[in-house]
Amino acid sequence: MTRLRTHFEALSPNVRGALWMLLAAFIWSVNEATIKGLGRTLDPFQISFFRCLFGGLVVLPFLLASAGTRAFRTRRFGGHFIRAAAGYVAMALAFYSIVNMPLADATALGFTRPLFMVVLAVLFLGEIARWRRWTATAIGFLGVIVMARPGLETIDLALMAAIGGAFFVAVVSVMIKKLAETERPATIIFYFGVISSTLAVGPALLVWQTPTPIELLLLIGIGAAGSLGQYFTILAFRVGEATAVDPFDYVRLIYATLFGYLFFAELPDRYTLLGAAIIVASTWYIAQREARLRREAQSATTAPVSNSEKAP
Numbered sequence: 627m628t629r630l631r632t633h634f635e636a637l638s639p640n641v642r643g644a645l646w647m648l649l650a651a652f653i654w655s656v657n658e659a660t661i662k663g664l665g666r667t668l669d670p671f672q673i674s675f676f677r678c679l680f681g682g683l684v685v686l687p688f689l690l691a692s693a694g695t696r697a698f699r700t701r702r703f704g705g706h707f708i709r710a711a712a713g714y715v716a717m718a719l720a721f722y723s724i725v726n727m728p729l730a731d732a733t734a735l736g737f738t739r740p741l742f743m744v745v746l747a748v749l750f751l752g753e754i755a756r757w758r759r760w761t762a763t764a765i766g767f768l769g770v771i772v773m774a775r776p777g778l779e780t781i782d783l784a785l786m787a788a789i790g791g792a793f794f795v796a797v798v799s800v801m802i803k804k805l806a807e808t809e810r811p812a813t814i815i816f817y818f819g820v821i822s823s824t825l826a827v828g829p830a831l832l833v834w835q836t837p838t839p840i841e842l843l844l845l846i847g848i849g850a851a852g853s854l855g856q857y858f859t860i861l862a863f864r865v866g867e868a869t870a871v872d873p874f875d876y877v878r879l880i881y882a883t884l885f886g887y888l889f890f891a892e893l894p895d896r897y898t899l900l901g902a903a904i905i906v907a908s909t910w911y912i913a914q915r916e917a918r919l920r921r922e923a924q925s926a927t928t929a930p931v932s933n934s935e936k937a938p
Contacts, residue, residue, distance in 0.1 A: 643866020647874040650858035655881030657851045658724050658733065659889055660844055665725030668835060673725075673845065674718045675823070675830035676837075680849025682819020693812035700813055702805060709801035709814070710821035716794035717822070718829070723788035729886035730894040731773065733878050734902035735788035740909040741766040742796035750800055758915060762908045769904030775897050872913050876906055 635642075664673055689697045700706060723732045744763045747753040755763075774785055805814055837845060862871045879902060886892035894902075 640866040640870040643862045643871040644874045646858050646862035647871050648877060650855045650862060651875055651878045652881060653851050653855040655878050655885060657848055658729060659885040660848055661721055661724050662729060662890065664841060664844055668841065669833035670721040670725050671718060671829040671833050674721050675826035676845035677717060677849050677852055678714065678822040678826045680846050681853045682823055684850045684853045685815055689812045689816055693810060697812040697816045700809060702809060705801060705805050706817035707821055709798055709805060710818045711825060712794045712797040712801060713818055714822040714825045716791045716798060719787040719791035723784045723791060726784035728892040728894065729882040730879060731898050732788050733882035734898065734905055736792055737905050737909055738766060738770060738789060738792040739795045740912050742793045743799055744912065746796050746800050759912055762911045766905050766908030769901040772904060773897055773901030873910060
């Protein structure tokens, strides 16, 4: 084990980050397949409640060990409430889409989050988006229209739930950026677990069905795996560059297609494949361009001062 760890740490940071992201993507995909399987007998609202509850309980000992009672201290409860409420809504909508549409479709539509982030960052974070980013965003939403099956006369609630879930995940990202200015990560995680579990109780009771022992074990696994996936994703971005690590998250489309075929006899049609390709291409372009602009800004602020600039 020690030898394996030594070999792993000898790898370049970007390779290690990519491996962490691949592991996280696999865990997310297994979790989604488990959610879809449980959705045959349990309502997505009830699954969401257990995900919030067990996910919070799993990380609580680690939060207390790392931050102690400091994790409970905050002066921004309102911000935590908005973040947790948006997170719960995003989770419930995503679970509904996973249960009621092919895994590959739900996964591909989940990748629209960066498209919503462009709009929300301009409106609430004061960021500037120029024509290239707006064009990529518009093309990405064109991919959503393609996946919606042009000419379909009825509204697909599962598809709308998947898009809505991606939007609320983008809202969560904006709130975390704002909370992170003053709040510890442990505090953000703690209040999400407490508030989201409380909000999830009511909807879960409306559709309550007592889980079997096997279902309960799977629900505990969903909560634990969800937290573990988040941890591996954080590790991936911590050790590697975002532009090198982030594209490996798209392997979830391969996992989703494979699991959908093996366990649910699902095969993506041409609209799913084309729409997913457009969404992935546009979000990848946005991520690459944002990273390049950040590097240019950092280079400008750290560039050496010329002799003429040094003169009084």
